[in-house]
Amino acid sequence: MRTELRAVLLALLPAVAQAGSLELTVRGDHAPLADAVVVAVPLDAPAPAPVPGELAIDQIDKEFVSRVTIVPLGSRVKFPNHDQIRHQVYSFSPAKRFELPLYAGTPANPIEFDMPGVVALGCNIHDWMLGYVYVAPTPWFAKSGNDGRARIDGVPAGRYRLQIWHPRLVGATETTREVTVGDGPANEAIELELKPGFKPRRAPVPGIAGYR
Amino acid sequence: MTRAALLAILAALAGPEAVADPIATAALALDYDDNIANAAGGRDLVDDVSFGARAAAGWRWMLGDRSDLSAVAQLDGARQARYTGLDRLETGGTITLHTKLGLGGDAPWLKISGGGGWCDVAFAPRDVWYWRAGAALGTRFGERLDVALAFDYEGRAAGHDVDVPFLVRRFGLRGDAYDTQAKSLGLSAVYALTERLSLVAGYTRRAGDVVSTVHIDREVFEASSAITPDPTFGPGRFAYRLGADSNVYDLTFSLALGAHLALDLGYRHQDSEAYEELAYHNEMLRLALVYAY
Numbered sequence: 001m002r003t004e005l006r007a008v009l010l011a012l013l014p015a016v017a018q019a020g021s022l023e024l025t026v027r028g029d030h031a032p033l034a035d036a037v038v039v040a041v042p043l044d045a046p047a048p049a050p051v052p053g054e055l056a057i058d059q060i061d062k063e064f065v066s067r068v069t070i071v072p073l074g075s076r077v078k079f080p081n082h083d084q085i086r087h088q089v090y091s092f093s094p095a096k097r098f099e100l101p102l103y104a105g106t107p108a109n110p111i112e113f114d115m116p117g118v119v120a121l122g123c124n125i126h127d128w129m130l131g132y133v134y135v136a137p138t139p140w141f142a143k144s145g146n147d148g149r150a151r152i153d154g155v156p157a158g159r160y161r162l163q164i165w166h167p168r169l170v171g172a173t174e175t176t177r178e179v180t181v182g183d184g185p186a187n188e189a190i191e192l193e194l195k196p197g198f199k200p201r202r203a204p205v206p207g208i209a210g211y212r
Numbered sequence: 213m214t215r216a217a218l219l220a221i222l223a224a225l226a227g228p229e230a231v232a233d234p235i236a237t238a239a240l241a242l243d244y245d246d247n248i249a250n251a252a253g254g255r256d257l258v259d260d261v262s263f264g265a266r267a268a269a270g271w272r273w274m275l276g277d278r279s280d281l282s283a284v285a286q287l288d289g290a291r292q293a294r295y296t297g298l299d300r301l302e303t304g305g306t307i308t309l310h311t312k313l314g315l316g317g318d319a320p321w322l323k324i325s326g327g328g329g330w331c332d333v334a335f336a337p338r339d340v341w342y343w344r345a346g347a348a349l350g351t352r353f354g355e356r357l358d359v360a361l362a363f364d365y366e367g368r369a370a371g372h373d374v375d376v377p378f379l380v381r382r383f384g385l386r387g388d389a390y391d392t393q394a395k396s397l398g399l400s401a402v403y404a405l406t407e408r409l410s411l412v413a414g415y416t417r418r419a420g421d422v423v424s425t426v427h428i429d430r431e432v433f434e435a436s437s438a439i440t441p442d443p444t445f446g447p448g449r450f451a452y453r454l455g456a457d458s459n460v461y462d463l464t465f466s467l468a469l470g471a472h473l474a475l476d477l478g479y480r481h482q483d484s485e486a487y488e489e490l491a492y493h494n495e496m497l498r499l500a501l502v503y504a505y
């Protein structure tokens with residue numbers, strides 16, 4: 001009886017029974033690192049496409065909130081402007097080139113991110129505004145918090161390549177690592193090699209070159 | 213500017229998308245000048261410290277995706293520690309047309325500005341109307357270096373000219389010594405040493421009138437185009453207007469104290485050659501706290 005019940009349960013809940021979780025602790029400059037993107041790409045089977053979403057990246061006090069946003073491939077993203085001034089968001093990145101005409105409020109047409117990779121965002125009015133969209137090719141992704149931890153739940157058992165990216169990562173592409181997800185949670189720690197970050201200054205600069 | 217461009221600007225300003233964005237800046241500054249009277253040397257060399265405050269506010273209208281027009285009213289006051297006759301309050305306005313020649317932080321930009329106002333000085337004969345016009349072209353190289361080239365013109369017309377009757381009769385020299393005009397061409401570079409600390413270096417070549425206040429001096433007298441009594445730096449002195457070529461060198465460290473505030477420490481060296489051997493130098497220091505909305 002016990003064996004039968006177990007068999008029934010397994011048959012009813014195959015995904016849950018076989019799914020594990022992945023927890024990665026990301027460090028950089030010998031400290032926990034926030035805003036690191038972690039994506040799990042299956043090695044033994046083709047990656048299922050993620051479910052596209054309708055997302056928003058806000059502009060608050062002339063900054064992108066959040067600075068790093070992970071969006072599932074195919075998602076449509078709006079750029080609501082909460083400031084009393086206008087913004088003009090653009091990207092030169094190969095994964096998505098676009099330019100929103102100058103706007104207040106929320107531009108009517110969202111931007112569709114249809115190619116995986118990193119999209120760097122800028123504002124043509126406020127040169128210090130920098131943001132990143134990471135377009136994830138699989139449903140399994142997470143962003144590290146201030147404690148450097150990123151947790152991905154519901155990952156089916158198997159072998160995965162973890163792609164880890166951060167705005168200050170040395171080299172333009174991701175760092176990778178192979179992991180196996182089993183019944184229990186897979187824990188990994190990684191130390192990223194970072195280059196010094198540089199954000200254009202917002203404070204006033206004296207002289208004729210200073211603008212805004 | 214062509215009529216069509218003017219009409220396009222007016223249409224943009226009046227159109228439904230014409231929402232103006234506010235501009236506000238303010239600054240407090242402590243200035244030192246080792247040769248505030250612009251004297252060539254000797255007993256006429258005087259130095260002074262001044263404390264200044266400046267506020268400017270206005271609006272910026274976007275004229276499409278690449279250009280904007282701003283109108284700003286400014287109030288600029290300064291008090292001298294010693295030579296209080298120079299205490300002043302400037303009230304003026306500036307209109308600037310700014311355009312970015314492309315998309316992104318590296319895109320070159322062009323600015324054309326014009327403005328003017330009234331400068332009320334404690335020693336009333338120094339009161340002047342002033343007007344300025346300028347054009348600047350700048351661009352960013354990489355993420356840390358900004359370079360700009362600027363041409364400026366400034367004219368001043370004294371509110372009250374005081375003639376010295378004898379000099380008018382004998383030499384035809386009028387008392388409009390504070391009526392001046394000057395053109396300048398400057399190159400400046402801003403280098404971000406860190407995200408917070410920037411180094412600003414500039415060189416400006418200025419050609420035009422300068423006002424020098426000294427005791428009666430034959431050489432200065434012969435070189436000048438106007439003379440008026442000027443007790444600002446003590447009795448028995450006269451203000452002379454001279455044509456001069458100046459080299460101005462600027463070096464400023466600017467520390468960001470947050471998103472809107474900066475602390476600037478600047479040094480300026482200026483050497484001016486007025487007439488044959490007649491030359492003078494200024495060494496200036498500035499400590500300023502600058503706010504921008």
Ligand SMILES: [Cu+2]
Pocket residue numbers: 062086087088123124125126129
């Ligand atoms: Cu903006």
